[in-house]
Amino acid sequence: MNANTQTRAAPGAPSRLSPKLVLGVFLVLLAAAPLVLPEFYVTLLNYVGLSALVALGLVLLTGVGGLTSFGQAAFVGLGGYTTAWLTTAQDLPGWLAFIGSSPWFTLVAGLVITATVAVILGSVTLKLSGHFLPLGTMAWGISLYFLFGNMEFLGGHGGLSGIPPVSLFGYELVNNGQFYYLVWCFVLAALFTTRNLLDSREGRAIRALKGGMVMAESMGVDTSRARMVIFVIAALHACAAGWLYAHLQRFVNPTPFGLHIGIEYLFMAVVGGAGQVWGALVGAGVITVLKQWLQDILPKVFGSAGNFEVIIFGVMMVIVLQRARDGLWPLIAGLVPVREAQKTIDPAATPLVKKPQPPMGETILEAKDVTRKFGGLVANNNMSLSVKAGEILALIGPNGAGKSTMFNQLSGVDTPTSGDVLFRGKSVAGHSSREIAGLGMSRTFQHVRLLPKMTVLENVAIGAHRRGSKGVLPAAWRLDRDEEARLLREAAVQVERVGLKDFMFAEAGSLALGQQRILEIARALCSDPCLLLLDEPAAGLRLKEKQALAELLRRLKSEGMAVLIVEHDMDFVMSLVDRVVVMEFGEKIAEGLPAEIQSNPAVLEAYLGGV
Ligand SMILES: Nc1ncnc2c1ncn2[C@@H]1O[C@H](COP(=O)(O)OP(=O)(O)OP(=O)(O)O)[C@@H](O)[C@H]1O
Numbered sequence: 057m058n059a060n061t062q063t064r065a066a067p068g069a070p071s072r073l074s075p076k077l078v079l080g081v082f083l084v085l086l087a088a089a090p091l092v093l094p095e096f097y098v099t100l101l102n103y104v105g106l107s108a109l110v111a112l113g114l115v116l117l118t119g120v121g122g123l124t125s126f127g128q129a130a131f132v133g134l135g136g137y138t139t140a141w142l143t144t145a146q147d148l149p150g151w152l153a154f155i156g157s158s159p160w161f162t163l164v165a166g167l168v169i170t171a172t173v174a175v176i177l178g179s180v181t182l183k184l185s186g187h188f189l190p191l192g193t194m195a196w197g198i199s200l201y202f203l204f205g206n207m208e209f210l211g212g213h214g215g216l217s218g219i220p221p222v223s224l225f226g227y228e229l230v231n232n233g234q235f236y237y238l239v240w241c242f243v244l245a246a247l248f249t250t251r252n253l254l255d256s257r258e259g260r261a262i263r264a265l266k267g268g269m270v271m272a273e274s275m276g277v278d279t280s281r282a283r284m285v286i287f288v289i290a291a292l293h294a295c296a297a298g299w300l301y302a303h304l305q306r307f308v309n310p311t312p313f314g315l316h317i318g319i320e321y322l323f324m325a326v327v328g329g330a331g332q333v334w335g336a337l338v339g340a341g342v343i344t345v346l347k348q349w350l351q352d353i354l355p356k357v358f359g360s361a362g363n364f365e366v367i368i369f370g371v372m373m374v375i376v377l378q379r380a381r382d383g384l385w386p387l388i389a390g391l392v393p394v395r396e397a398q399k400t401i402d403p404a405a406t407p408l409v410k411k412p413q414p415p416m417g418e419t420i421l422e423a424k425d426v427t428r429k430f431g432g433l434v435a436n437n438n439m440s441l442s443v444k445a446g447e448i449l450a451l452i453g454p455n456g457a458g459k460s461t462m463f464n465q466l467s468g469v470d471t472p473t474s475g476d477v478l479f480r481g482k483s484v485a486g487h488s489s490r491e492i493a494g495l496g497m498s499r500t501f502q503h504v505r506l507l508p509k510m511t512v513l514e515n516v517a518i519g520a521h522r523r524g525s526k527g528v529l530p531a532a533w534r535l536d537r538d539e540e541a542r543l544l545r546e547a548a549v550q551v552e553r554v555g556l557k558d559f560m561f562a563e564a565g566s567l568a569l570g571q572q573r574i575l576e577i578a579r580a581l582c583s584d585p586c587l588l589l590l591d592e593p594a595a596g597l598r599l600k601e602k603q604a605l606a607e608l609l610r611r612l613k614s615e616g617m618a619v620l621i622v623e624h625d626m627d628f629v630m631s632l633v634d635r636v637v638v639m640e641f642g643e644k645i646a647e648g649l650p651a652e653i654q655s656n657p658a659v660l661e662a663y664l665g666g667v
Contacts, residue, residue: 119330127197135298215309329383508565
């Protein structure tokens with residue numbers, strides 16, 4: 057890496073405010089609020105804080121991870137009822153009575169119970185895709201609500217009262233002003249840890265979920281685990297809010313834990329801006345304050361009591377979805393010109409360990425009689441091919457010949473109906489793409505699969521996922537910085553290697569299509585592969601970019617990389633590759649050197665149309 061990329065990206069315009077200054081002002085205002093505001097507003101801010109905790113979980117789950125949940129209120133209920141029951145029940149067995157002796161113990165108990173329930177519910181519902189997942193969350197949201205209302209020991213629909221106050225360092229937090237600081241400490245801790253998590257290896261894996269399972273798994277991300285992680289974290293946020301709620305109200309009943317409140321939490325996340333942690337705060341603030349205000353005003357306007365505010369919320373949601381899909385936060389952020397915090401690349405970070413490359417000429421990949429049938433359609437019929445270290449093989453054929461299907465069989469995205477795929481001598485047919493990625497095969501996609509809002513550097517760093525190991529907790533508390541510096545350094549090296557250095561900190565979505573394809577190659581290289589599968593890498597590239605790409609691939613080949621490319625650009629292919637395999641109607645019709653293929657009558661007839 058040369059000196060120019062060692063430090064920060066270009067700093068923001070000098071007229072912009074420092075993020076630390078803005079955060080400092082926010083914290084001072086937050087701390088001063090209960091000292092200057094009337095009691096009513098302090099109470100309101102307590103409820104804003106509680107809702108923000110739940111909405112923050114939804115930012116992670118829905119906004120970042122793309123998993124919609126209507127059932128978060130039920131997890132709030134779990135937190136609330138756990139502490140309510142344990143701290144008020146009489147005649148509990150000794151160990152339960154011990155837990156119930158302090159709200160702090162019941163908080164831990166609530167978190168453990170919620171995590172357990174979330175894992176059980178998540179293992180059933182998270183497998184669902186599309187609209188089935190939100191429907192699934194509704195189902196268990198309703199079930200838990202009725203469970204709370206029908207359990208006699210939980211007080212039925214009447215609820216439980218007499219919940220003791222929380223004590224902190226010997227002081228009982230009995231009024232709203234005192235409780236305020238506890239609520240907002242929780243909110244700030246949740247904001248801090250969520251932001252940290254998103255800015256880490258685990259966070260990139262979570263964000264990769266939105267790029268599609270196939271891409272994420274091909275980059276070595278365990279998508280089932282990532283989905284479960286955000287589901288449990290969101291549930292724990294909700295549980296903590298429930299615990300706070302119970303000790304603030306000193307009373308619980310099922311009403312605030314029903315499905316309609318779950319929908320309201322989702323409202324908050326979407327209205328505030330589900331993709332941003334600060335969006336949760338904005339959404340919770342806007343909806344809570346508006347609800348209070350509308351509940352006061354609307355009955356007077358309509359002349360009768362009723363939940364008229366829900367109608368306004370519905371209209372508001374439609375307007376936000378139409379006019380401001382990213383929610384209110386980007387609009388608010390636009391009013392305060394804060395300098396963007398830039399990532400730093402530490403050139404002194406220890407380079408990541410590289411796998412030893414196989415010796416030149418070793419057979420890296422071998423497909424043996426691979427057949428893939430889709431019902432009556434045979435997309436690949438007894439396809440065999442092999443690629444060696446230090447060799448570039450092209451797989452060509454007219455549209456619909458079966459090339460992408462073959463790529464999917466080789467990379468573990470799909471399983472052959474019959475035949476075998478050997479990677480470095482080991483059978484990998486039927487293995488997951490994640491596992492195969494770990495062995496040293498990496499790929500790009502015919503239809504580019506990037507995270508457009510993330511920088512080029514971060515997109516490339518997703519490729520290094522399996523080369524790091526730090527999990528959620530170290531990431532949340534910033535104990536992963538050494539490893540993160542190493543991962544980012546590696547990503548920067550790969551960005552430079554493919555010639556995208558000038559775009560290191562640009563949003564991936566702002567790049568031209570050709571550059572996005574190159575970015576995918578950098579991401580694939582970041583996983584330290586010995587075989588690259590490139591699906592139409594030259595599509596959309598200008599002549600100069602194609603020349604640069606060919607130069608890069610030649611360099612990789614000279615370093616011992618095995619490369620298999622699917623490509624329609626014949627000039628590009630014929631001047632670059634060592635051998636060519638030609639497919640038509642799912643079968644191999646020719647194999648040989650480019651010059652042989654160019655003069656092969658069967659190929660000319662079937663594919664090149666006699667050119
Ligand atoms: N999941 C699937 N289910 C049913 N048919 C499929 C599936 N995937 C591919 N096919 C069919 O298999 C055949 C081969 O498709 P494939 O995408 O592999 O061709 P290709 O050579 O990559 O084409 P192109 O160059 O246009 O990308 C096509 O007829 C396609 O419709």
